[in-house]
Amino acid sequence: MKRKNAAIRYLPVILLLIFLLTGCTASGPAQSLPAERTTFAMDTLMELKAYCGDDVLDRCVERIAELEKIFSVTDPESEIYSLNDTGTSVLGNDASILLKEALSLCERTGGALDISIYPVVRAWGFTTGEYRIPAKEELAELRKRVDYSKVEMNGSSVSIPDGMMIDLGSVAKGYCSDCLAEMLKEAGVKSALLNLGGNIYALGTKPDGTKWNIGIQDPNGSGYLGVLKASDLAVITSGGYERYFEENGKVYWHIMDPATGEPASSGLISVSVIGSRGVVCDGLSTALFVMGLDRAAQMWRDSEDFEAVFVTDTGSIYITEGLKDDFHTAGAYASEEIQVITHE
Ligand code: ADP
Numbered sequence: 328m329k330r331k332n333a334a335i336r337y338l339p340v341i342l343l344l345i346f347l348l349t350g351c352t353a354s355g356p357a358q359s360l361p362a363e364r365t366t367f368a369m370d371t372l373m374e375l376k377a378y379c380g381d382d383v384l385d386r387c388v389e390r391i392a393e394l395e396k397i398f399s400v401t402d403p404e405s406e407i408y409s410l411n412d413t414g415t416s417v418l419g420n421d422a423s424i425l426l427k428e429a430l431s432l433c434e435r436t437g438g439a440l441d442i443s444i445y446p447v448v449r450a451w452g453f454t455t456g457e458y459r460i461p462a463k464e465e466l467a468e469l470r471k472r473v474d475y476s477k478v479e480m481n482g483s484s485v486s487i488p489d490g491m492m493i494d495l496g497s498v499a500k501g502y503c504s505d506c507l508a509e510m511l512k513e514a515g516v517k518s519a520l521l522n523l524g525g526n527i528y529a530l531g532t533k534p535d536g537t538k539w540n541i542g543i544q545d546p547n548g549s550g551y552l553g554v555l556k557a558s559d560l561a562v563i564t565s566g567g568y569e570r571y572f573e574e575n576g577k578v579y580w581h582i583m584d585p586a587t588g589e590p591a592s593s594g595l596i597s598v599s600v601i602g603s604r605g606v607v608c609d610g611l612s613t614a615l616f617v618m619g620l621d622r623a624a625q626m627w628r629d630s631e632d633f634e635a636v637f638v639t640d641t642g643s644i645y646i647t648e649g650l651k652d653d654f655h656t657a658g659a660y661a662s663e664e665i666q667v668i669t670h671e
């Protein structure tokens with residue numbers, strides 16, 4: 328009798344102990360912690376989080392290093408360096424795929440994306456951090472070397488004109504996120520969040536089955552201007568705040584308008600592109616930033632593979648219609664009215 332009483336008396340404690348030790352709740356087993364990795368590559372800090380074994384993420388980190396070694400524009404051992412150096416190359420699989428993809432995005436955006444803009448970006452000092460404002464004549468001279476349509480690609484054989492330099496920096500992280508997502512899916516992973524320096528890929532859902540919440544950075548501050556719910560989507564932002572310098576009170580950023588050779592001044596200060604293919608979203612985020620709101624909205628109307636969030640230099644937020652249910656403003660922007668771009 329006495330023993331039974333004791334058991335009943337300690338039952339709550341015993342149940343609590345079982346709960347704490349096994350992580351079990353009434354509704355089933357609680358999720359274990361995700362594997363996480365951080366690595367510095369492609370000039371940015373990358374953070375990977377996935378509900379899988381450590382070995383799978385280790386392979387992802389190796390793949391990132393491998394891709395960086397192929398695409399780097401400054402590493403003398405990279406395939407792109409070699410192409411720029413000699414003017415002709417037979418590319419490996421990744422470089423062929425990405426170059427082909429990038430050229431089609433250059434074409435699709437009417438040259439707002441131009442992967443041969445590198446000599447101009449370099450003249451402004453964005454590759455070294457030794458910033459300067461090049462003279463108009465210097466820019467005019469450099470722009471003669473910029474024209475993606477002169478890249479000749481025949482299968483994996485590529486040649487570029489004398490003086491031209493290719494830089495896949497505007498699309499490489501997006502391509503990388505696609506490769507990693509593919510690897511994770513093949514390994515059976517159902518839930519992962521890849522942050523490649525602000526280029527996000529949300530794989531599957533959170534372990535509880537709800538969509539991932541992706542913060543869209545406030546281009547004027549350090550917080551978020553909004554949150555986007557996403558599943559199996561890339562969310563890629565190009566912003567004037569990412570890399571810039573100031574001179575005489577004027578800001579000069581790293582996204583160039585190939586038509587002028589100067590930092591794009593389209594009235595947009597941030598563009599996030601959301602879609603199932605990271606490489607497309609990456610290229611478009613850069614290109615739409617150059618194109619400005621009206622041309623970007625028209626491109627969205629003519630396309631079926633992306634949605635977008637735009638922030639103008641006057642602080643207005645625009646989203647394309649497909650995001651209506653999944654995007655809301657946050658923080659200082661919580662009461663900000665969102666303009667919805669529609670098909671009309
Ligand atoms: P980030 O890589 O900083 O996230 P983006 O994807 O927008 O941003 O790519 C910007 C990079 O692409 C720049 O650092 C520059 O090297 C290159 N770039 C700048 N303007 C253009 C352009 N119009 N077309 C193609 N590449 C560009």
Ligand code: MG
Nearest residue numbers: 497609610613
């Ligand atoms: Mg980009």
